[in-house]
Amino acid sequence: MVHLKIGRIKLDDFDYSKEWVNKSIHRSLDRFKTSYLDVVFLHDVEFVNEDGIFKALTELFELKKQGLVKNVGISGYPVDFLYETARKVANGALGDGVTLDLVMNYSNGCLQNTILADYYDKFFKDTGIKLLNNASILSMSLLRSAETRSFHPCSQDLKDTVAKLAKVLKDEHDTELAELATRFALRLWKGKKGKTVLGLSTLEELDSALIQYKYVLDGSLDQFDAKLVKFSQEFLGDHLNETWKSGINH
Template sequence: MASSARPATSSPSPLSLGPLIMGGAGFSYQLTTDPSSLPAASILSRAFSLGIRTIDTSPYYHPSEEILGAALSSPEITTTYSRSDYILMTKCGRLSSDKFDYSPSWIHASVARSLSRFQTSYLDVVFCHDVEYVSVPEAVGAVGALFELKKAGKVRYAGISGYDLDVLVDVAVKVRETYGMPVDVVQSWAQLTLQNTRLEKQGLGRLREAGVRAVCSSSPLACGLLRDGGVPVGALGDWHPAPEGLREKAKEAAEVVHGRGQKLAAVALRFAVRRAVENSRDGVEVATITGIGSLRDLEENVETARQVLGDGIRPEVWREERGVEHGNSVDRELEEKDELLFEQVRNVLGSWVDYDFSTKS
């Protein structure tokens, strides 16, 4: 890499990720059958040039870390960008679909492995992955290990991720009580989407009270549910948690949107980005993580997000203007049309609106 200088060990400045983050799960066997065939370096180079400078992944998204690490170390990236030009986020604690290790020793080992894969001396953010699958004390202890790694300069910000909002809040509250400092950032997936807005209704206020100042809303398409063609199926088969009834309604919604000359994926992404920006207030910044698995995905997602953000897609502009909050929507006519589409889609989804994937039914 062009530069892998270790960051200062003093407390870093407040975390600002920009409004749009590149998700790395698209380079995994969960979402594709041959992730190693993807042009990762070209995708990253184009993403950086378009203004996306934050990357999120996990060892669980095998082999995403290895692919992205090799790409970031390639001349296609290093001849133009230094390590300080982008933000690296990864995770720890989840080993497989049903195996977790939140022990402090493994947290340290996992971070060391990620540092090696990315060929860097520090990671900007590390999340404890899917905290709802372990006990609250285990999760709190793992965050404590990340705080130790912060002091050592190997991690800049410590976070937690998961689906269950109540568990995320419980862990955030207990971390602050235990260590006298808050979790830096929380990642919640598929909870601020056209199908489910529980994050803004039941999560953000409580996380703010727990001292959290940055929230990542991932899976704006509900892991591929809100798109034409149904949920994605990779080499690991159909793992999507949506019941058949919800899947059928999502397909029906896609047909309705198609009849209006739009694609459900684009409408859903505009909804998620807009709601994230609108909820970036009162000291909490909300960013959207969108999955990228090809140059076409990247171009389409950025073009869609720009319809909401304009130049605010670039982190430096976002920090100055905060996008929609300061009137930076570039297409008011589209915004008005979208509001009607949003309502139509949610009417089609009916009782499945705000359905919780963790519901046992």
């Protein structure tokens, strides 16, 4: 399956114009040597005004009518904004009977932040989507023993607290935070109408993710993890479900 994200070009460079949407789609069709794309996400929608979002989505749905795109979705960080945007589409923002096919959110369905799970029922009740995808289950490198990447936008206080948690888990419980966090997120989204989306940089990370997936399937670490999850989330204290600003004011 071919999945594509469009709209964000660089860190602070966005193009949601009709022209760029068409260029992105046709360029990807040519690069992948395919006649259609399975999924296209309008990416990081919180950085663009509502009018721009709906114009870009209108063009994507036109391309869907032409058979060039099979499913249209939106992706981004603030769960509430993704929900409201999808709900407005379902309520007629793009015309009667038009609903998004799927939504992808990141860093809100993980050990440190479970807000996405709180919105799960609302998404399917109010927006008409088929799938709700949970991405970046290690919260863009936050939930691991290694140093959090410099671009991460969360507070330094949160980074420091997670670093302390990772050390305690390793020293006192012989557990790698990234592995525990991976198993937690896989369980959180197990059986949901949506996919868990992992970002992987190395073969070692892929091997580890597959091992954690097998543990979740066979249930052998369920009881062990339950205690560590409770400990970890209590350790986070006020940082549990802490978020950071992303996008423009709407």
